[in-house]
Amino acid sequence: MKILIVAATRAEVSGLCNHFTLPEGDFAETKQFDLLITGVGMTATAFALGKHLSAAYSLVLNLGIAGCYEWKYPLGSLLNITEDIFAELGAEDKDEFLTIDTLGFGQSRYIAANTLSTTLVTALPKVKGITVNKVSGNKTSIKATEKRLQPATESMEGAAVLYSCEQMGIPCLQVRSISNYVEERNRESWKIGLAIKNLNEWAIEFLTNG
């Protein structure tokens, strides 16, 4: 069965697209894997997966860049995000946050379930991520998020991918490369090029040698 690679933007998987000479467009098929470019954010991701995810896939590989809350990981580091949380899904109750779970309307935390055991995968640090609608860039809200959820990473799609895979019962692996630290907005310090380069080298190796 095939792997479905899911990325928000084509730029994030540009090296992989060049290496395997994939055609332009948001959905590309090869013998070994398909590539789905969803667009940025949870809604675009869930909609794209709703259209394309099927039992034909044995694994969903979510690739992308991410912000990092833990300064021990250098920019460009690759992380295996094994747990991901819809961070803003719930209700504010003055200074408290009530999760969707507490409200009784759903689930905010999802696990990337898979049985992959190759060195390429096991060598990556396993971390907890959160998924947000807006990139964090305010000191006060960052502190509150750290206190409430202790995340290592932040993306705009991860939990939506894990949610879709859980709904379909399809194994999932989320690998992200750190492009920036989550701090007061400082776009000049982001290392998107380095993060994308490292991510694509890893992905090409994974798809070539497992």
Ligand SMILES: O=C(O)c1cccc(C(=O)CC[C@H]2O[C@@H](n3cnc4c(=O)[nH]cnc43)[C@H](O)[C@@H]2O)c1
């Ligand atoms: O500016 C560029 O050259 C560029 C090239 C490729 C991708 C981008 C993006 O901005 C991708 C958006 C993507 O990045 C994730 N991301 C990265 N850092 C964070 C963060 O601190 N908080 C939340 N999300 C982050 C996110 O998943 C977006 O989909 C730019």
